[in-house]
Amino acid sequence: xxxxxxxGKRVQARKGEHLLAIARREGVEIPTLCHHEAVEPxxxxxxxMVEVTRPDWEGWSKLVTACNFPAEEDLIxxxxxxxxxxxxxxxxxxxxxxxxxxxxxxEMAREYxxxxxxxxxxxxxxxxxxxxxxxxxxxxxxxxxxxxxxxGVEKEVNTPFAEVxxxxxxxxxxxxxxxxxxxxxxxxxxxxTIWGRTFDLVxxxxxxxxxxxxxxxxxxxxxxxxxxEEYFVCVKCKAAQTARTYENIAW
Amino acid sequence: MATNINLDDxxxxxxxxxxxxxxxxxxxxxxxxxxxxxxxxxxxxxxxVPLSRVTAVATFYSAFSFEPKGETVxxxxxxxxxxxxxANLIKGEAERKLGIKAGQTTKDGKFTLEVVNCVGACAxxxxxxxxxxxxxxxxxxxxxxxxxxxx
Ligand code: SF4
Ligand code: FES
Ligand code: FES
Numbered sequence: 001x002x003x004x005x006x007x008g009k010r011v012q013a014r015k016g017e018h019l020l021a022i023a024r025r026e027g028v029e030i031p032t033l034c035h036h037e038a039v040e041p042x043x044x045x046x047x048x049m050v051e052v053t054r055p056d057w058e059g060w061s062k063l064v065t066a067c068n069f070p071a072e073e074d075l076i077x078x079x080x081x082x083x084x085x086x087x088x089x090x091x092x093x094x095x096x097x098x099x100x101x102x103x104x105x106x107e108m109a110r111e112y113x114x115x116x117x118x119x120x121x122x123x124x125x126x127x128x129x130x131x132x133x134x135x136x137x138x139x140x141x142x143x144x145x146x147x148x149x150x151x152g153v154e155k156e157v158n159t160p161f162a163e164v165x166x167x168x169x170x171x172x173x174x175x176x177x178x179x180x181x182x183x184x185x186x187x188x189x190x191x192x193t194i195w196g197r198t199f200d201l202v203x204x205x206x207x208x209x210x211x212x213x214x215x216x217x218x219x220x221x222x223x224x225x226x227x228x229e230e231y232f233v234c235v236k237c238k239a240a241q242t243a244r245t246y247e248n249i250a251w
Numbered sequence: 252m253a254t255n256i257n258l259d260d261x262x263x264x265x266x267x268x269x270x271x272x273x274x275x276x277x278x279x280x281x282x283x284x285x286x287x288x289x290x291x292x293x294x295x296x297x298x299x300v301p302l303s304r305v306t307a308v309a310t311f312y313s314a315f316s317f318e319p320k321g322e323t324v325x326x327x328x329x330x331x332x333x334x335x336x337x338a339n340l341i342k343g344e345a346e347r348k349l350g351i352k353a354g355q356t357t358k359d360g361k362f363t364l365e366v367v368n369c370v371g372a373c374a375x376x377x378x379x380x381x382x383x384x385x386x387x388x389x390x391x392x393x394x395x396x397x398x399x400x401x402x
Binding site for chain 1: 288291301302304305306310311317
């Protein structure tokens with residue numbers, strides 16, 4: 001265990017633990033965009049900037065990204081200095097210029113005093129901040145159906161050649177992990193459409209409510225050893241099943 | 252430049268691993284003057300890299316393209332030093348002479364015109380690169396020579 005200071009408070013942490021994790025544990029709020037529990041911190045969005053210094057730095061300080069900066073003994077962390085606030089504001093100014101379509105970014109920008117953004121470079125509907133969460137979630141945890149393609153101003157998240165992907169299993173992990181809800185999907189009745197591909201949702205074997213695409217169930221089954229059919233029971237019916245099991249035990 | 256190079260011949264030059272990806276893409280690009288889309292899946296399987304990441308790499312580096320490039324690729328450096336030394340004039344002249352815009356390929360497939368940013372030879376600015384050959388202190392009139400030798 002080591003000790004460091006966050007916003008004037010002495011706190012304990014493991015050496016090397018990331019500042020963001022410590023701050024959250026201590027109830028200190030630091031804004032983040034590209035941080036997601038499912039993937040390693042990547043330091044992509046720079047929203048989590050904080051100012052750090054040490055007693056032996058003779059007044060020197062530097063800005064670091066809290067999400068991936070390792071804690072060390074006697075570090076002094078300040079999360080809301082003028083420098084920090086100004087930096088976050090500048091980042092938001094650029095982000096909002098890129099993503100005029102994102103409500104979240106607009107709200108965050110307002111919090112930092114950017115009521116009337118002046119610059120717009122993205123399409124008005126654009127929401128993606130290119131944080132890379134979705135692509136890394138898909139690459140690392142699912143099938144790697146999407147990636148960031150092109151570069152510079154043309155960079156975007158998409159499937160290879162923007163064509164229908166044959167490895168996508170329609171799990172929605174990308175859409176659900178996106179901080180700005182930039183990935184569109186549609187679910188109507190027994191159909192789910194994402195990345196241009198429509199998946200049939202298998203109806204619940206008990207009540208007929210939509211469950212998962214067959215592709216997703218097969219992918220899961222291969223990894224968990226559970227039977228594919230076991231995935232075709234909706235959450236409600238599964239809960240009911242469990243309840244019945246316990247009832248029987250209780251008897 | 253051989254265009255009939257077999258994909259397998261290229262692949263077998265390199266071990267079946269992720270680290271081979273860029274080398275393989277370079278060789279395919281050199282052999283075909285572009286990356287034929289249908290080869291990307293095979294490359295993905297060979298290197299064990301998901302197709303989506305192969306396309307991410309292939310679209311990131313300007314050395315690769317999915318559209319066939321001309322027999323001669325003319326690159327005009329538009330980096331700061333070259334810009335100051337009149338790269339814009341060279342670009343305008345090249346576009347006029349070839350009848351295409353930067354980034355395009357002539358209809359007969361002979362020339363591709365591209366702009367690049369600093370190529371690290373600022374002392375020789377302005378720079379024009381014809382295929383792999385660098386020409387420094389370039390003047391718009393020098394284009395005639397380049398366009399002829401490219402024929
Ligand atoms: S779609 Fe969402 S998760 Fe993916 S890069 Fe864009 S903002 Fe991040
Ligand atoms: S959350 Fe730390 S850089 Fe994005
Ligand atoms: S700017 Fe052209 S070589 Fe550096």
